[in-house]
Amino acid sequence: SSGINAEYGVLRHLATTTLKDEKSGLEEVVSAVRNLELAQRFFTVLSKATERQKYDVSHAAAEARQCTDLLSQAQYHVARARKLDDEHRAIRQQQEKAKQELENKRKEEEDAKRKEEEERHQAILTQREVYRERAKNILIFTEEPSQPKATKGRKKKEETVYSSGEASSGEPEMPDSMPDEEKEKKRR
Numbered sequence: 001s002s003g004i005n006a007e008y009g010v011l012r013h014l015a016t017t018t019l020k021d022e023k024s025g026l027e028e029v030v031s032a033v034r035n036l037e038l039a040q041r042f043f044t045v046l047s048k049a050t051e052r053q054k055y056d057v058s059h060a061a062a063e064a065r066q067c068t069d070l071l072s073q074a075q076y077h078v079a080r081a082r083k084l085d086d087e088h089r090a091i092r093q094q095q096e097k098a099k100q101e102l103e104n105k106r107k108e109e110e111d112a113k114r115k116e117e118e119e120r121h122q123a124i125l126t127q128r129e130v131y132r133e134r135a136k137n138i139l140i141f142t143e144e145p146s147q148p149k150a151t152k153g154r155k156k157k158e159e160t161v162y163s164s165g166e167a168s169s170g171e172p173e174m175p176d177s178m179p180d181e182e183k184e185k186k187r188r
Helices: 002-020 026-047 057-143 181-188
Strands: none
Touching: 002 026, 002 057, 026 057
């Protein structure tokens, strides 16, 4: 039974440490208060025990008083821990909100960029189709007029100039302004 006494003494000590730690969270503080209440009840029962040979009643009564004193301060520690927990929660919510807003903004930018890219791609396809139609029309246009075109204006008369010595041969005389090579080609 002195082992049980020590066990509850450890519970009280751990609860005290947790309550005095300013960084303890709400769940830890509430758990420490429950442990402290349990230890107080145990030590109160021990201090009133009739079998005085097995327990040190004065020690148990002292432990019970310490537990009672700590429990009287527990409300302060619970309130402090709750405030700290609320602050942490608010910070987490704020960070989560900022993260969500950033994610939404990124998605909007991504959607806008994708839409812009699709519009640009569609414009290129439309422009390509216009060029294809023009090219098709040009090909059709150049294939259709197989008949000679009627020209406006006067027709040039084909005149052949014969020199006096060459009239009998029947070959036209080449103008002197043409190079000799061209004259040769025309004669052939």
